[in-house]
Amino acid sequence: MTSPHLLITGGTVLVGPALTGTFERADVLVQDGAITAIGHDLDSSRAKTVDATGTFVLPGFVDVHAHLWEATMRGLTSDWDLLDFAWGIRFNHTALHTPDDIYAGVFGGAQAALDGGTTTVLDHAHCIVTPAHADAALQGLADSGLRAIWAYGLTDVPTRTPAFTSPEQRWADLRRLRAAHSDGTITLGLAANDLLNVPWEMTVQEYRLARDLGLLLTTHLNASSGPQRVPEVLLLDHDGLLGPHQVYAHGNASDDREMTLLAGAGSALASTPESEAQMGIGYPVFARARTAGIRVGLGSDLQANNSPDAFAQMRLARQIENARANQPLLDRAGLAGLRGVAVTTREALHLATHGGAEALGLADRIGSLEPGKQADIILVRNDSPRQRPIIDPFATIVEASGPGDVDTVLVGGKVLKRHGTLIEGQADKAIRLAESTWSALSARMAERGGPQPPRPDGMLEQAAAAVVGNLPSWFTA
Numbered sequence: 001m002t003s004p005h006l007l008i009t010g011g012t013v014l015v016g017p018a019l020t021g022t023f024e025r026a027d028v029l030v031q032d033g034a035i036t037a038i039g040h041d042l043d044s045s046r047a048k049t050v051d052a053t054g055t056f057v058l059p060g061f062v063d064v065h066a067h068l069w070e071a072t073m074r075g076l077t078s079d080w081d082l083l084d085f086a087w088g089i090r091f092n093h094t095a096l097h098t099p100d101d102i103y104a105g106v107f108g109g110a111q112a113a114l115d116g117g118t119t120t121v122l123d124h125a126h127c128i129v130t131p132a133h134a135d136a137a138l139q140g141l142a143d144s145g146l147r148a149i150w151a152y153g154l155t156d157v158p159t160r161t162p163a164f165t166s167p168e169q170r171w172a173d174l175r176r177l178r179a180a181h182s183d184g185t186i187t188l189g190l191a192a193n194d195l196l197n198v199p200w201e202m203t204v205q206e207y208r209l210a211r212d213l214g215l216l217l218t219t220h221l222n223a224s225s226g227p228q229r230v231p232e233v234l235l236l237d238h239d240g241l242l243g244p245h246q247v248y249a250h251g252n253a254s255d256d257r258e259m260t261l262l263a264g265a266g267s268a269l270a271s272t273p274e275s276e277a278q279m280g281i282g283y284p285v286f287a288r289a290r291t292a293g294i295r296v297g298l299g300s301d302l303q304a305n306n307s308p309d310a311f312a313q314m315r316l317a318r319q320i321e322n323a324r325a326n327q328p329l330l331d332r333a334g335l336a337g338l339r340g341v342a343v344t345t346r347e348a349l350h351l352a353t354h355g356g357a358e359a360l361g362l363a364d365r366i367g368s369l370e371p372g373k374q375a376d377i378i379l380v381r382n383d384s385p386r387q388r389p390i391i392d393p394f395a396t397i398v399e400a401s402g403p404g405d406v407d408t409v410l411v412g413g414k415v416l417k418r419h420g421t422l423i424e425g426q427a428d429k430a431i432r433l434a435e436s437t438w439s440a441l442s443a444r445m446a447e448r449g450g451p452q453p454p455r456p457d458g459m460l461e462q463a464a465a466a467v468v469g470n471l472p473s474w475f476t477a
Contacts, residue, residue: 006030006413007044011052011379012393014059017368018350023393028057030375033413037371050415054383055407056397059368060119060147060376061310062356065218065249065270065299069102069127069137071109072437073304076451080305082224082279086463087455089304094127095159096444099136102127104433106140110148111430113300113308115422116403119147119376119411120356120366122247122270122299124191124218126153130163131173138177141186144426145416147376149360151189151218152177154206155197167202171209178213185412192219195232200472207241214245216361218270221248222258223281228464233258235472242267247359249299251289252282259285259292268295268359271351273316275301286351287321287342297356310352311402317351318343318398345394379408 008028014021015038029037029047073093077085097105106123113121123141128134134152141148152174156164164170178188190213192206210217222232233254236242244266251269254262262269271286289296298317300308318341325342357367366376380401382390387400409417416423445451468476 005032005047006050006375006410006415007042007047008050008052008057008377008379009044011055011057012382013038013057013369014393015369017354018059018346018394019354021368023056028369028375028377030377030410030413033375035369035371035373035375035377038369050379050408052379052408055379055381056393057369058117058378058380058397059353059366060378060409060411061117061352062297062360062362062367063113063118063121063300063308063310064247064268064297064356064359065272065301066109066113066121066123066308067126067302067304068109068113068121068123068140069097069105069125070302070304071112072101072105072434072441074434075304077302077305078278080279080452082281083455083460084452085279085305087459088452090126090155091158092448092453093441093445094157095129096441096448097127097129097133099130099132101437101441102133103136103140104437106137107144108430108434109303109308110141110144110146111422111426112303114144114146114409114411114416115406115427116307116309116311117378117380117406117409118300118308118310119378119409120149120360120362121146122149122151122189122216122218122360124151124153124249126155126191127157128153128155128170128173129157129159131176134173134177138186145185145411145414147185147366147374147411149187149189149216151191151216153191155191155193167205174209175213178215187216189216189218192217194220195235196230196467196470199470200235204239204241207236210245211243216245216247217243218247218249221251221269222253223250225253225282229253230467230471230475231255231258233261235475237261237265238474239472245361249301250276250281250285252276252285254285256288256292259288259294262289263293266295268297268361270299270359271296271317272299272301273313273320274306277316277320278305283324284317284320286317287325295355295358296351297359298351307403309403311398314348314352314398318345318348345392345398348398349394375410375413377408377410378406381405381407 242265273284329337354367357363
């Protein structure tokens with residue numbers, strides 16, 4: 001279902017960004033993929049009406065850190081820690097994926113995101129085994145309709161016969177894709193190697209490449225705590241690599257000085273509360289980041305582990321931080337020390353919408369319902385018994401709603417979900433691809449130690465030694 005002119009009528013509209021906006025009974029006029037007016041008695045002579053009675057009309061959710069290609073392994077890593085994941089996925093299973101497998105994961109992961117109301121994703125694609133894998137991932141996104149920044153992963157995948165035998169060959173493939181995917185709903189980005197997983201000089205070159213090509217850079221940052229932690233932000237700052245067109249995932253181990261440096265550089269953070277809490281990455285740091293002045297949003301991380309459910313991420317983020325912030329108050333003064341909550345439902349919705357758009361540098365286009373912005377809009381039903389009465393719409397959305405309440409999804413004015421169903425058989429296609437791909441993948445996994453291959457002894461010690469070897473010379477001098 002598509003239409004260049006739509007009038008969304010009868011709903012309760014969040015007008016403006018979540019932090020400052022208000023809910024109003026209003027209509028939303030969409031023309032040529034953009035919001036042109038919000039109000040009453042709008043000229044709708046050329047528009048097709050979308051009945052939004054019984055719904056909240058909201059900006060689509062923004063996921064600032066995901067690995068969509070992993071969706072065909074859904075649930076595989078849900079009981080794993082970070083080392084299990086590194087060994088099982090990064091060192092083993094990634095190499096088993098064919099281009100068709102990557103297409104299935106990206107397409108299916110995108111449909112799952114859309115089904116739950118997410119309309120924009122920063123997709124960190126650390127699965128580029130060959131150029132054909134990159135093409136397949138981009139085709140999966142294009143066929144899905146999701147808005148995305150697709151970040152080409154520079155991470156080598158351990159295979160017997162690598163397609164890329166030098167970093168320069170991988171960079172050349174990135175340049176091959178640069179011109180074709182710089183506009184529209186898909187924008188090309190660059191996913192650098194995890195810091196200190198490669199020699200520092202290569203990291204410097206990757207950052208320069210992103211700047212030369214004008215691409216948003218993303219990578220994982222300070223995702224491991226402990227006495228031997230290297231202050232990764234200090235390394236980046238020392239060599240002048242920090243900048244505004246960057247999104248760092250996690251950052252949980254960052255200290256106050258590092259937070260200040262990120263804020264000063266204009267860099268952004270992606271907080272993924274569900275995977276971080278489970279895998280041993282640490283408490284989410286979105287609240288500290290916001291206090292420091294860092295642009296921050298929420299991410300779902302990996303569908304091999306958890307759902308891309310933005311409602312769940314909002315709830316987990318806010319309640320984990322509320323518990324973390326309350327504990328020292330309780331320890332000092334008991335209940336008398338409490339003063340409300342650290343993170344409100346309004347702030348949680350901000351993180352999943354306008355906050356995420358700010359982190360991606362897209363707040364002028366998406367993240368709130370305002371004339372001139374892209375019509376990335378969701379209708380969330382609010383007429384179930386668990387949602388009434390509606391005393392505070394923010395609380396109803398964050399604490400009483402879920403993906404099953406998402407009635408309608410638009411991306412750039414195109415309707416991708418209506419009356420609770422993804423259009424044109426996209427859900428059936430995603431399910432069919434997921435099941436057939438997993439059947440093939442699991443057979444290949446069985447030949448290499450099974451779905452959860454045993455971790456080798458000394459793995460952590462070897463990784464620590466590699467980190468030391470990859471440090472910049474000035475740091476070890």
